[in-house]
Amino acid sequence: MAKYASQNPILVAVDCIIFGYDGEKLKLLVIKRAIEPIKDHWSLMGGFVHADENLDGAAKRILLELTGLHDLYLEQLKTYGELSRDPIERTISVAYFALIDINKYSTQINDRFHAEWFELKAVPTLIFDHDLMVKDAINKLRYRAALEPILFELLPKKFTIPQLQVLYEEVYDTLVDNRNFIRKISASGLLIKQSQKDKSASKKGAFYFKLDKAKHKAQFQFLNLLPKNKGTELQ
Template sequence: MGKYLNQKPVLVAVDCIIFGYDGEQLKLLVIKRAIEPVKDQWSLMGGFIEDDEDLDGAAKRILLELTGLHDVYLEQLHTYGRPDRDPIERTVSVVYFALIDINKYSKQINDQFHAEWFKIKEVPTLIFDHNEMVQEAMNKIRYQAALHPILFELLPKKFTIPQLQALYEQVYDAPIDNRNFIRKITASGLLIKQTEKDKSNSRRGAFYFKLDKLKHRAQFQSFLNFIPKNNK
């Protein structure tokens, strides 16, 4: 089979944005870049797609090779193709993002490429247009979190109301009134109260809850009420 005439090949890369929550802090997983240019600078997990794989397969392979993470749900975010985004060759990058519970996946992460978690507000300057990618991923998460229970992917199966509130505040970078939040989340009927308590932060403790996923599908608009009005 022939080739398209007068067409210059363009490299296709995949970059993975991994957000995690450890129960207290929302974080981003980044690595030290292993190749030139900008070797040893902070980067998202990325690599080039191989001849025999599709985009989803490339994303999973790259994430596994660079961090050791596997069985992580990845969602395609956007494609970046500015001509000058890579100083070496014209490269188009297809970006994926994921939300994980850090404690659940901590044993999988290897240190071969110095994978490291940074608090969202302390993320260092990343190579190329990677900071722009992270910002766009945050914007999409904020939008989706208003309609779907995606932030619960960051939480353990059972969690406390303070943990849930802290997570929403960090995602939207805005404070949430405590009493209002508790009243609305309780009235929604979306959470199932457990008999156990978390007493790690106080003698009185805080009850654990679980998300009622079936009820949430029927009442997904309820989560719009939890979003801070002054979010950035």
């Protein structure tokens, strides 16, 4: 087979920014890097793209290796190609972000990679340009969550309004007015009220809700729930 003459090969990698929510805190899943350089330092889960797979396939394979799961919410974020981003060899990385309900998947995270969940404000310094990838992913998550209900991917099938509100507060790093939130989310028509209650926090309890999947793709904007001086950019 003919090859392009005088062209140096460049490695292509995929890195996965994996967000999870445990009902109280939004967290990031990171691993201990298993190879040099910077072995045993904290890193996003990633790997090189194989010759027989496309980018999406590589990202799904990497997530399967780490979590043992498939059919997770996965979205391509951005391509990173600074000349010095990898000190060993010129490598271009395509970043993806994934959304996981921690409580559902906690027993399935593969400990072969020494994976650990960190609250966003307590994430250790990551290798290479992975800190930038996480920042970009948070900003993208905020933007997307303002336009459509992707944050429901972080919730269990049944959840309470307080759990949903805390999730949005975690994502946007701001407090949301409780009455306004309840009014807006009720008006969206996306939630189906259940007969059961969660009484773990109080005797009165809070009703469970489910997402109305039939309306999942309806026009949906949460951006106006947030204070006007709080944009979607991560500072």
